[in-house]
Amino acid sequence: MTDASATAPRRPGEQALTALGLGAPALDPADASPHSFPGGGRWRTEVPSCEGPEALAVVLKEASRLDVPVHRISQGSGVWMLTDAEITEMVEATAERDIELCLFTGPRGTWDIGGSTRTDSHGAGLRARGHDAVAGCVEDAVRATELGVKCLLVADEGVLWTLHRARTAGILPADTTLKVSALVGPVNPASFAVHEHLGADSVNVPSDLTLAHLTEIRRVSAAPMDMYIEAPDDLGGYVRMYEVAELIRRGAPVYLKFGLAKAPGIYPYGHHLREVALSTAKERVRRGRLALDLLARHGADGGMAPLGSRLPGDLRRFDIPS
Numbered sequence: 457m458t459d460a461s462a463t464a465p466r467r468p469g470e471q472a473l474t475a476l477g478l479g480a481p482a483l484d485p486a487d488a489s490p491h492s493f494p495g496g497g498r499w500r501t502e503v504p505s506c507e508g509p510e511a512l513a514v515v516l517k518e519a520s521r522l523d524v525p526v527h528r529i530s531q532g533s534g535v536w537m538l539t540d541a542e543i544t545e546m547v548e549a550t551a552e553r554d555i556e557l558c559l560f561t562g563p564r565g566t567w568d569i570g571g572s573t574r575t576d577s578h579g580a581g582l583r584a585r586g587h588d589a590v591a592g593c594v595e596d597a598v599r600a601t602e603l604g605v606k607c608l609l610v611a612d613e614g615v616l617w618t619l620h621r622a623r624t625a626g627i628l629p630a631d632t633t634l635k636v637s638a639l640v641g642p643v644n645p646a647s648f649a650v651h652e653h654l655g656a657d658s659v660n661v662p663s664d665l666t667l668a669h670l671t672e673i674r675r676v677s678a679a680p681m682d683m684y685i686e687a688p689d690d691l692g693g694y695v696r697m698y699e700v701a702e703l704i705r706r707g708a709p710v711y712l713k714f715g716l717a718k719a720p721g722i723y724p725y726g727h728h729l730r731e732v733a734l735s736t737a738k739e740r741v742r743r744g745r746l747a748l749d750l751l752a753r754h755g756a757d758g759g760m761a762p763l764g765s766r767l768p769g770d771l772r773r774f775d776i777p778s
Contacts, residue, residue, distance in 0.1 A: 468698045468754065487667075489674040489708040494769035497761025498708035500527035502682065503740050504715055507533050507725035509545040511737040516549065518741040524748065525763055526555050528711065530609060530635070533724040534562035535596035540603060547604035554764035558607035558635055559600050561593040561615060582611035582639045590615055594622065601628050606766070611637040613654055620655025621776055633657040633768065638684065638691055638713075643669070645676040649772075652679040657768040658711060663687040663694045670706040680768050682711040685747050693717040700747050701756035709761070709768075714744035 473479050492498045503519070506512050506529045519526050529550060535543070543559070550557040563584065584590045593615045597608050606629070610616045616636065622628045638660035642648040651659050658680040661673070665683075673681070683703060687694045695717060696703065704710055719736045722729045751757040 468750075487671045488705050489671070491674060491678040491709055492759075493680065493709040493761045493765060494767060495762060495765050497765065498710070498759040499704045500680075500709070500711045500761045500765070501525055501744060502528040502530060502711045502713045503737075503744065504530045504684075504713050505532050505688070505722065505733075505740065506737055507531055507722060507733050508538060509542050509549070510730070511733050512546050512549055514734050514737045515741055516553065518738050519744075522741060522745040524741050524744045525760065526553075526744075527761065527763065527765065528556040528558055528607065530558040530560075530607075532560055532609075533722075534560045535600045535605075536562050536592070537724050537726075540599075543600060543603045543605065551604070556607050556633070556766040557605055558609050558633075559596075559605050560609040560611075560637070561596040561600075561619075563589050563592045582637065584612040584615050590618060594618060597622070597628060597632075601632055606631060607633045607635055609635045609637055611640050613640075613651070616651065616656060617654045617774075620773070623655070624776055631767070633766065635682065636660055638662065638682070638687075645672045648673045648679070648681075649677045652677050652771055653774045655773060657771065658682050660684075660713075662691070663696065664692055667699070667702055667706050670703065674707065677772075678709070678769070679771050680709045680711060681707050682713055683707060684713045684715040686715045686717055686743055688715050688719065688721075689717055690721060691715070697747055697750060700751055701754050704751075704756065704759070708759075712744075712747060714740045714747065716740050716743060 503515050503526055506515050515529060546557055584593055597619050616634060619634055623630060623632050634655050634657050636651050636656045636659045641660040641662045642651055643662055648659055656679060660682040663684040685696055685700055716736050716739055720732050722733050725733055
């Protein structure tokens with residue numbers, strides 16, 4: 457049963473505008489998502505684009521200094537861009553604080569030899585081109601999980617289904633979670649549900665979806681949703697800080713992702729991008745503090761999932777052929 461206070465509509469400036477006769481029409485209580493995370497809570501937090509142990513240390517230090525609770529830290533360059541020692545260091549640092557670490561599988565289309573991604577239509581985007589690219593993603597997944605990584609980020613439906621089958625077959629640990637990249641995120645309820653059935657445990661949706669779109673998705677799926685509160689420029693650069701309470705009300709269970717607009721791209725990361733990676737990692741945590749402060753001012757900061765929680769609950773899957 458969902459706490460009524462957690463689903464009550466809240467909008468910035470509401471009291472002042474109502475006093476001036478400019479109040480907005482009442483929101484429909486039926487728009488609220490009826491879903492939550494297993495173990496309680498309607499929202500979790502994520503700090504993305506944490507590209508290695510050094511950036512991770514910056515994020516952890518700043519999160520402690522600003523008192524920003526973190527459920528998940530994710531990386532975008534890929535497993536293949538990290539040494540075993542670097543992955544192990546990141547696994548140990550996050551495990552010590554009971555934070556889920558999510559690493560991207562690769563290769564992907566934008567870094568492959570195909571030129572279609574550089575056309576105006578962008579071709580197949582990040583998807584894995586051909587058998588060898590899928591095999592590379594599987595190798596990344598096996599290597600990462602053997603080193604203790606429990607969450608994998610994917611950008612291809614075939615890779616998602618393959619890794620779900622590998623998880624079911626015991627090739628990957630059963631508690632491995634699979635997260636769909638924002639760069640291939642679904643934009644309608646039907647496609648969101650398909651990703652859930654293919655094995656997704658959380659699904660990034662594009663940050664330009666309307667509040668009504670989130671309600672539509674929640675009418676067909678309870679799979680955790682990931683959404684940038686502030687999106688990087690290559691995802692539109694949208695800043696939706698003032699909608700954060702309503703994004704939770706409509707989209708729960710949802711990961712609030714603290715991205716950063718007006719920042720240079722850093723994928724694939726290397727030490728030549730070190731200063732940018734560290735400064736942007738620190739600022740992403742600060743952006744998280746701003747979002748949490750805004751939630752508190754609106755009286756909407758309740759309902760956070762317990763720190764350390766990571767599993768998605770029971771989700772619907774396609775049958776795996778024998």
